[in-house]
């Protein structure tokens with residue numbers, strides 16, 4: 583089987599849960615609602631506190647099982663007909679049929695993790711007032727539970743000189759811990775000089791506010807094609823001066839969302855390595871990568887630059903945990919140390935404890951000393 587049998591998945595998850603005695607384990611890439619099209623409306627489920635469901639959807643807690651590894655096809659550049667988009671939205675309803683604090687706390691329990699950073703995304707064409715309503719909804723839904731930290735996002739209609747003030751407002755009003763930028767979803771073409779300047783204004787503003795930035799990276803998108811899928815490609819991202827922000831910048835999906843393996847080896851990874859060498863504040867997360875892609879990233883990027891992220895609910899959180907552990911096993915690494923580094927030591931450093939609630943007794947507890955002294959050598963090549 584090209585995947586992980588159910589019994590092995592279960593064992594990995596139990597072993598990860600045992601690592602929690604070393605400190606809280608974070609997933610820094612989770613979406614609190616369906617962000618790609620942002621079309622779903624939810625109603626409170628009267629029988630299940632903490633669960634909101636779409637009409638006709640019934641919430642079922644996540645159950646672990648076998649993991650089947652997928653492949654990443656080249657998606658081409660043809661415009662997707664509306665019919666295919668409608669089918670895609672229907673399929674997304676299966677993943678995001680229910681949301682709410684109970685949904686994500688069930689994901690955490692099943693995965694053996696402790697806390698998540700929730701990433702909303704400002705929709706294409708949205709303005710400050712529209713995104714404010716979305717942030718209020720998120721805060722009302724998740725804000726009472728200290729396992730959930732919130733990020734903000736910058737509406738694409740804001741001018742560059744409005745970004746810092748708006749991010750400061752989100753920080754003040756919603757206690758955001760980071761800014762998420764999704765060039766494809768928000769319609770921000772980083773291939774244009776005006777959007778490059780816009781993004782650099784965002785980096786500078788977030789640096790002054792002490793906010794890390796999480797940027798979607800990749801050029802192959804199953805929902806949008808044409809030039810738009812390329813808006814957040816490494817080809818464009820490499821042109822940006824990430825050192826403008828002394829605060830951490832995290833390239834989601836290691837900058838290679840749904841990148842075919844051959845392209846990754848020949849073109850994308852060499853670019854990523856140069857970017858990481860040039861900008862000390864640049865990190866990657868492991869979300870949205872298939873098994874072979876994940877192994878290649880783990881074998882190529884220094885472990886102190888990697889954060890664990892699942893992209894839940896687009897992928898079940900437990901599945902990404904099990905796949906990451908399996909990849910570390912197959913690379914012959916001491917997987918516990920590496921997994922702790924990605925999910926505990928590095929998030930602590932990158933977010934400077936801001937992921938922890940102020941009243942937590944864990945705030946003053948750094949990860950185990952031994953965890954900070956891992957080798958910076960990438961893992962052996964797969």
Ligand SMILES: [Zn+2]
Nearest residue numbers: 611613834893
């Ligand atoms: Zn994502």
